[in-house]
Amino acid sequence: MAGPKYSATCSAPVNIAVIKYWGKRDTKLILPTNDSLSVTLDQDHLRSVTTASADESYGGKDRLWLNGVEEEIAEQGRLRTCIDEMRKMRSDKEAGDDKLPKLSSWPLHICSENNFPTAAGLASSASGFAALIYTLATLFGLLPAVDNSQLSRIARQGSGSACRSLFGGFVAWQGGEKADGSDSLAVQVASREHWPDLHALICVVSDAKKGTPSTAGMQRTVATSPLLQHRIKDVVPARMKSISDAIQRRDFDSFAAITMADSNNFHATCLDTTPPIFYMNDVSRAIVQLVEELNRASEEAGKGKVAAYTYDAGPNAVLYAPKENVQLVLQLVRHYFPNADFDDTFNLLGAGSGAS
Numbered sequence: 001m002a003g004p005k006y007s008a009t010c011s012a013p014v015n016i017a018v019i020k021y022w023g024k025r026d027t028k029l030i031l032p033t034n035d036s037l038s039v040t041l042d043q044d045h046l047r048s049v050t051t052a053s054a055d056e057s058y059g060g061k062d063r064l065w066l067n068g069v070e071e072e073i074a075e076q077g078r079l080r081t082c083i084d085e086m087r088k089m090r091s092d093k094e095a096g097d098d099k100l101p102k103l104s105s106w107p108l109h110i111c112s113e114n115n116f117p118t119a120a121g122l123a124s125s126a127s128g129f130a131a132l133i134y135t136l137a138t139l140f141g142l143l144p145a146v147d148n149s150q151l152s153r154i155a156r157q158g159s160g161s162a163c164r165s166l167f168g169g170f171v172a173w174q175g176g177e178k179a180d181g182s183d184s185l186a187v188q189v190a191s192r193e194h195w196p197d198l199h200a201l202i203c204v205v206s207d208a209k210k211g212t213p214s215t216a217g218m219q220r221t222v223a224t225s226p227l228l229q230h231r232i233k234d235v236v237p238a239r240m241k242s243i244s245d246a247i248q249r250r251d252f253d254s255f256a257a258i259t260m261a262d263s264n265n266f267h268a269t270c271l272d273t274t275p276p277i278f279y280m281n282d283v284s285r286a287i288v289q290l291v292e293e294l295n296r297a298s299e300e301a302g303k304g305k306v307a308a309y310t311y312d313a314g315p316n317a318v319l320y321a322p323k324e325n326v327q328l329v330l331q332l333v334r335h336y337f338p339n340a341d342f343d344d345t346f347n348l349l350g351a352g353s354g355a356s
């Protein structure tokens with residue numbers, strides 16, 4: 001039997017924030033309490049690949065398979081919102097050209113897969129929603145008239161961090177001020193090619209599922225943490241500017257100092273939450289000490305920082321380092337943590353170009 005006439009396959013990589021998103025001012029539209037900034041990783045290593053097809057013969061409803069298993073598309077859910085928004089864009093396009101096939105009125109079949117084990121404890125919602133939105137934009141023939149920032153506004157409603165995976169390189173999510181979310185979108189700060197020397201290492205400290213899911217955890221922080229208010233008003237705005245400047249200058253020392261400070265500030269707000277949220281474990285903290293010690297010794301010898309650590313809503317360490325330091329960092333981490341499971345360490349040489 002012939003396949004569907006209209007289908008598209010695209011992929012999007014994972015991104016790792018250096019200025020963290022933590023907190024929503026609107027939970028339905030997914031509008032953040034602060035701006036954030038991330039590095040999009042290499043397409044070859046950690047990415048979601050999505051195929052979407054539209055066909056009149058599919059019958060009543062849209063269907064979704066995640067890593068081969070069919071999932072329910074909840075009526076009030078985020079996925080429904082994303083599909084509806086993309087369909088509306090297609091329907092507007094069809095309204096302006098009656099020769100276009102009416103894809104907007106046909107059911108969709110969507111299959112999404114990650115090329116990394118979900119058990120690795122690495123967030124897949126960012127790459128997953130970015131891949132979904134880019135694939136639907138391709139299927140519906142919306143590109144390039146609709147640009148990636150416009151698409152990021154929709155990906156954001158799937159999962160906040162997903163808006164940043166539409167772009168490669170260094171990406172800011174401008175939180176925006178408007179209540180309708182129209183100014184809450186991602187922009188590229190610098191391309192990957194701007195700073196090819198910067199590399200990322202992911203150390204899988206634990207592949208256990210995290211205790212507090214981010215969506216629930218961040219709203220508990222919004223509701224109870226006085227420190228978060230300080231972070232939103234006084235800490236993040238200055239850091240967004242200084243880390244963007246550091247990226248423009250390819251200044252690793254400043255980039256590393258801000259990245260580590262922001263990771264620590266984010267985990268401090270988690271600890272300041274009632275009841276407190278713990279994402280880092282003893283191994284995570286020992287890696288912090290190792291990197292701090294490496295940097296101190298290097299700076300004492302008149303050289304720059306060797307690496308920077310950052311931790312998301314889990315114990316796994318992401319280390320950023322100039323290429324020349326990657327092997328040293330990898331060797332030291334393996335040497336000092338021989339019993340930890342670093343077999344899953346991803347050596348990310350290079351970073352990708354966003355959704356494609």
Ligand code: 2P0
Nearest residue numbers: 017020021159160161214215312313
């Ligand atoms: C980030 N994280 O900036 C931060 C750092 C975790 C720690 O974005 O509720 O999965 O889907 O918008 O995007 C995790 O939050 O949350 C996250 P939702 P998301 O990468």
